[in-house]
Amino acid sequence: MSSIQIAAAPPGIEGQGFFATTFEKAVGLARANSIWPLPFATSCCGIEFMATMAANYDLARFGSERISFSPRQADLLMVTGTISKKMGPILRQVYLQMAEPRWVIAVGACASSGGIFDTYSVLQGIDKVIPVDVYVPGCPPRPEQIIDGITKIQELVKNEPLRRRNSAEYTALMASYGIE
């Protein structure tokens, strides 16, 4: 008997030979279990991200088998590591290159807040340049924590309304970062 578990179906109406649910939930289910992450690995947290990908922790179990190194084909931007002021514009450019819908996870203290590097050269948290969905604390976070962050993202993805990215709030959020 296989130990593979199939993701539970969203609530809906079931009968003989049919299953009806909302389009939103079906899309959310599919998206949440096939997130393609873009590892924006800059420093120490990047090594822990590698550990998360590798055999022991195996991020592929959560539907993130395919690591996308191209921002064009990625759903989730994982910023793992310190972002300096020199790197800030590059991070922003990578974010802009990603297609909607896109999510961002700030892995580690540096990406979340600048961490121990309260200095002239370090950006004090990536939320200064791009919007962030989930913050993972730790310096560096353990792989379990990174996986926890990914599952939090999955929850967000699963429950996101289809029209969210067209809403006025979302446009206002983007505008607050100067993104058209």
Added chain:
Amino acid sequence: MENTITDFDHKNEYTKLNLGPTHPATHGIFQNILTMDGEIIVDAEQTCGYIHRAFEKIAEHRPFYQITPLTDRLNYCSSPINNMGWHMTVEKLLGVQTPKRVDYMRVIIMELARISDHLICNSVIGVDVGALTGFTYVFQWREKIYDIFEEICGARLTTNIGRIGGLERDFSPACIQKIREFLKEFPAILIEFTKLLERNRIFMDRTIGVGGISAERALNYGFTGPNLRATGVDYDVRAMNPYCSYNDFDFIIPVGINGDTYDRFMVRQQEMWESHKIITQALENLPEGKYFAEVPQFYLPPKEEVYNNMEALIWHFKIVMGEADVPLGEVYHSVEGGNGELGFYLVSDGGRAAYRLHFRRPSFIYYQAYTEMIKGSTLSDAIVTLSSMNVIAGELDA
């Protein structure tokens, strides 16, 4: 645009290719602006500083014991070596003599870190020539080393092991057990990994004669560590200026001949065997005694002591508030890090923080030779050369 098709001439035949700073093949954030003639690299220019975190400025504002977490984040593939290097630098400044047990424990920790550093570098060379298997395979063994570090200090990657004057706690029986298990099981894994790549036709074709540098140029460029030894120079800080009782151990310093990517790979492979040998010797001959030096004025006492013992509380307070009497002076101390000679130049003015602390970061110094090493080679070879040099972004930019 300046170069339109109409004014095309032979001078403008070169293409500029921007490699980085977020290129997946660079394993870190370095930017290389390559001038290409078709697939051949004519010239290259590196820019760095993309994760410059101002370590040296921070170090001027923090007491000595708070600098240990900074050193973790230099070469984060082998942070314990950096920790130990820093502790030994301060001990040299303060004139603290550590007991033999501390030295041996440190040697065990440092050599484990060296294995984990070399494992990641060599498996990433494999990834860059197309062999992902080795990477996922040896990463499990890095996890075993992480387990040992967790047993020693509680952290995996940025370990912050030790104190000035010793270690914060003794090896637990579980820890010794784990090290023994690792020593027993690791050779089979390393042999398996060696079999995968060492005589692999594809791997050899991709790495032999790629990214070579002569011994003279390497010395002139300030190469150290495996990259220098691959060119045939047997300079190893552990043997040349033995620190931490390294002269008690029997080990050889592997050297290469051509200084190319394959030699760098082989030197690292061999060094893992030597590290294994050193750990075995150190664990067998681990002396009895204290795990810290008797210098209460500098050694942070354990928390139980602080809560229950008046004297320990006073020392703890004095150290934390920066009241310890630090001598004036300047000291340079270097250790053999994962990438080469990791040096600490510390100038003390007697205050609670360093007046000036400069890190000699091996990656920063040898990465400048990259242009010379890849000129005339193809782009794919340049990628393999970069991963075999093991440039760590955190160490590069400090």
Added chain:
Amino acid sequence: MSEVNNAFLLNELQEQFSANIVSVEEPYGMLTIEINKDINLELITFLNKHPQIQMQFLTDVCGIHHPELKGKELAVIYHLHSLVNNIRLRIKCHMPIDAPQINSITSIYSAANWQERETFDFFGIEFMGHPNLKRILNVDEMDYFPMRKEFPLEDPTRTDKNDNYFGR
């Protein structure tokens, strides 16, 4: 051939450059000499080419700022290493902050290239004869030299931290 040790090294240097050696120390066993900054290239070339000393390895170049030493605020510190004799030497060259110029030693050691750029980036010390002297770690637009003592560690433009919570 006499053994190359600190005494021999100092003797050789005194013979050649006695007028330009400002002071000599030996902290923690490493010979440390302070020299007139104008002869740095000449002296290091001499050490490099010397048949016995053979200082062929440049370990480190770094800067330091002493605001209280008037007229010699900035200094460049070289760490040289003779791998043949396993002997190290530290050379200091002080200079005033309003004329921070010194000869580049990139013609002898390629390793000095980036290290001198880093020193320029941090302290604003200009290395004459350097092939490509520009900032290396910080952004090109930066208009100060962050490692000088008068500049703060933290970013003065930051807005997210309330100083009251940090006892400042």
